[in-house]
Amino acid sequence: MTDNSRPSAAHGALDGTSPPAPRAPLNAWTWREIAYLLSNFPLGVAAFALVVVWLALGLGLSVTVIGLPLLAAGLMACRQYGRLERARARVLLGVRVPEPSGLRPGERGFFPWLWTCLKDPVAWRHALFAFIRLPWALLTFTLTFVSLFVAWPVLPWLARWLTNVDRAMVRGLLSPSDELERRIAELESDRMTVTDTAAADLRRIERDLHDGAQARLVALAMGLGLAKEKLLEGQADESVAAMVDEAHGEVKLALQELRDLARGIHPAILTDRGLGPALTSLAGRCTVPVTTSVDLEERPAPAIEGIAYFTVSELLQNVSKHSAARRAEVEVWRSADRLLIQVQDDGRGGARLDGGSGMAGLADRLGAVDGLFMLDSPAGGPTRVTAELPWRPRAEGAAGAAGAAGD
Template sequence: MTDSSRPGAAADDLDGASPPPPKAPLSKATWQEIAYLLANFPLGVPAFAVVVVWLALGLGLSVTVIGLPLLATGLMVCRQYGKLERARARALLGVRVEEPSPLRARESGFFPWLWTRLKDPVAWRHALFAFVRLPWALLTFTVVFASLFVGWPALPWVARWLSNVDRAMVRGLLSPSDELERRIAELESDRVTVTDTAAADLRRIERDLHDGAQARLVALAMGLGLAKEKLLEGQADETVAAMVDEAHGEVKLALQELRDLARGIHPAILTDRGLGPALASLAGRCTVPATTSVDLAERPAPAIEGIAYFTVSELLQNVSKHSAARRASVEVWQAEDRLLIQVVDDGRGGARLDGGSGMAGLAERLGSVDGLFVLDSPVGGPTRVTAELPWRAPDGAAPAPASKRERRPRGR
């Protein structure tokens, strides 16, 4: 029976041919690629115009006081444009490109700010992306728009090929700087941090010597000089005995201060016995009951041991001074090529990197050796500090296999 309500049904039946199968709908990914390609042109035109006008004005006025600041401001805008384009490519093309590192001037002031932005390679690549994109955007818009009407069977392949070119452009021009460039910038920043830290340590040692052991030794020398004069005058009585006894006490105090200073520079127990006994000694001196657990197959390089020791030392001092905790724990272990440290206390929490407790300094010191510092301290506690350091075997030896208890830092 013929369905006369369908146009052309009778002709189909008379010809004896069945109707063609319905076309399969385009996939969601294909529609996203089409949307991306069609949006390239309307978005690319204003971006191209802004870049051309900005460059023309900035370079033309570079001999004046406003030219270079205009270029620097435009480069900041280019960074934001790149951020938007990365988000669009991530949403529609599935291209995931890491965000570039934020710019940080090594010194404060207008001219360091200006120079840092003018030599920003990321922003210049974003400007290049906006400049070269317009011809390509016009081509893709024309091809895809035409294919929607006259080239429907080939549209998925056309969209995929054209969008692959866009994916390559996004990865090439909107990605962060290459690894060497990134590492150079990081090392420049880290060099400043290490220099400042070393200078601060030297000032601390000089101050401790001047105000502590040196002052006591001066007083000791004066006391012994007076006692010597009285002995030469034949006044060997109880006064001289008291002076000698006082000088003896000063000697013992000076020796103790020198030992503490030497321990602050590099403790002998760390050199002789390693992190386990050294951290146990630190925990024993903490005013809050603290336990230690050190699980290392072998010792890392002395420099890494020293940084780990002083990191735990400062964290336990913070626990003693600020946490109002009842107990604390220190765990150290190796995970692949990293040395991990975790210090936990059940105190009142609320610690911050900018809270004036030395946390920011610890984070900078660990960052200078490619380490990490993570602080988790909600108000009410507990406080959990996790530090990671690169595992460097002594004398360039290969690192030992990770401990049997290898694990990542535990969450709260």
């Protein structure tokens, strides 16, 4: 059956003189809503019965050793019931409710786990949802079933009104507890991004070591071995000198590759002297003239400092490769509890988060540490990227170590 819910020019004038085409009485979404309403009753009866029996047994046996563990196990089951209902609402009603974060006992052991389960607000709200859902499920099932055979012309509008109440109940009782709970759920998702990025970096380092410095050192060892054999055999001629000279060149190349690799992991100048000198050194290696301005009265935490450095590094690489710019600027400053970074160039613009230049990955990595990434790049330029990171003070031990290394 065709869904005509969107009007088109063929059904009326675009100036509003003709009304839009009416929505098909029984389109695909209406049938999904009807299926949701009809399935409410059997699921509601089962959930209500289980919750009532579980509460009666758990509270009745709470004076014994099995009562509280039974309550905790039931609350964990309520969490799974909530997950089922969120999935059903997502498929049949188009309601997307984020998953609450998992349980986090403060300490290991049975009793910390038990206490965490018993005071879990998410599970108790899921239990409340199952308890109050039965009367509503009975009403909606009856109205929908009767309308399906007797009053079907009004069924689409009735189904929409009834499922709107269900949508509100799902959002109100099956969503994360509060803004902090939602933020925890987001950070759990972002943690996967950080894990994937770290794994990719480790693979890159392994590949660089295997294909670069390691291969050169193997060739160096073979060359020196051949030179040693010739010396022992008394064949100290010009070929031996050439082999030693070649080995010397391989040593210098291997050392340079190891320095570049170490700089890619964490540059020594950043550890020793901070963002200002490190970004100045980074700008000097860019193919486009770059001016830097770092206005920080103190150094942030090493982790934030490292993220800021590699953010600027990747942005300057994009400037070199894609912008066709004549100059670029880098500014870093602190505003309240945020570290702000702005990189701007006078290139051709048109950069996008989905443009294949690594911008999307950079935005994901900043978001994973509660940062922000903003891109302003109109066609014709200029391109301005602003990044924000949470300001975290540098620990005294880290500052002292950095100062000692700098001395």
